[in-house]
Amino acid sequence: MRLTMHRGMRSFAVRLDRPMHIGIPLRFDGAQPNIFSADAASARTLEGGGFVGDTRRGGSCNVDVLTLTPHCNGTHTECIGHIADERIAIHTLLEESLIPATVVTVRPVPVASAVDSRLLPDGDSDRIITASALSDALHAADPDFLDALIVRTLPNDAGKCARRYDAAPAPYFSIDAMRVIADAGVRHLLVDVPSLDRASDGGRLSAHRVFWNVPDATHDIPAAAASRGTITEMIFVSDAIADGSYLLNLHIAAFMSDASPSRPILYPIEPTESST
Numbered sequence: 001m002r003l004t005m006h007r008g009m010r011s012f013a014v015r016l017d018r019p020m021h022i023g024i025p026l027r028f029d030g031a032q033p034n035i036f037s038a039d040a041a042s043a044r045t046l047e048g049g050g051f052v053g054d055t056r057r058g059g060s061c062n063v064d065v066l067t068l069t070p071h072c073n074g075t076h077t078e079c080i081g082h083i084a085d086e087r088i089a090i091h092t093l094l095e096e097s098l099i100p101a102t103v104v105t106v107r108p109v110p111v112a113s114a115v116d117s118r119l120l121p122d123g124d125s126d127r128i129i130t131a132s133a134l135s136d137a138l139h140a141a142d143p144d145f146l147d148a149l150i151v152r153t154l155p156n157d158a159g160k161c162a163r164r165y166d167a168a169p170a171p172y173f174s175i176d177a178m179r180v181i182a183d184a185g186v187r188h189l190l191v192d193v194p195s196l197d198r199a200s201d202g203g204r205l206s207a208h209r210v211f212w213n214v215p216d217a218t219h220d221i222p223a224a225a226a227s228r229g230t231i232t233e234m235i236f237v238s239d240a241i242a243d244g245s246y247l248l249n250l251h252i253a254a255f256m257s258d259a260s261p262s263r264p265i266l267y268p269i270e271p272t273e274s275s276t
């Protein structure tokens, strides 16, 4: 199938035949990424009333009971309901599923060498994603493709698909870096770290709050006035995917919860002859 998309005066062919997955497959019986020492996502067979949900054990079909914590067990997409007293669900917030997107790559730096504003005394070994790194990365970005921004951090390796972040803390975004992203008009942010914020930040979630334009400390966020932006954490962007413009398909489950496991897919785009 061939899909043509138009942005402004330009037209692009979307290569639906070349999907590139940037979600981490969640292996219920294998290695998973993890943060906050949450229980691993797990699966067990549904059993009862004479039924066994496992064909290998004589059941008529396979029926698993899955247990997971979306925020801690792998690729997930969350909405402002993450920090609001009012229950706001990702299913009702995320209206788009095909989103013009840009992939950028940044190198986090030791916190001691950064000039960005910070709200906390950071650990000596902390690494942060700075405003200057993001500004540099966004310099070449096409403004028509900044509805979503995918940030790949260096070093980049498949270890991100199974890292235990309590033992190996991830880099996080400075407040100034988040302002660069917000100022660029990004509405859907996807990152390969487990949180925009430092894992132990005293509960401030300052970077999340900058993105959703919510003042510090308050949880009083009426759904009617809430940002419709989404944050997707713990993705993995293979080195085979170049920086640049794509069409993003952001799948979530229809969960009436602040977050859902997600399955983001990038499709390459190519300018068509009718472009001006």
Ligand SMILES: [Zn+2]
Binding pocket: 071, 076, 078, 194, 195, 233, 259
């Ligand atoms: Zn999260």
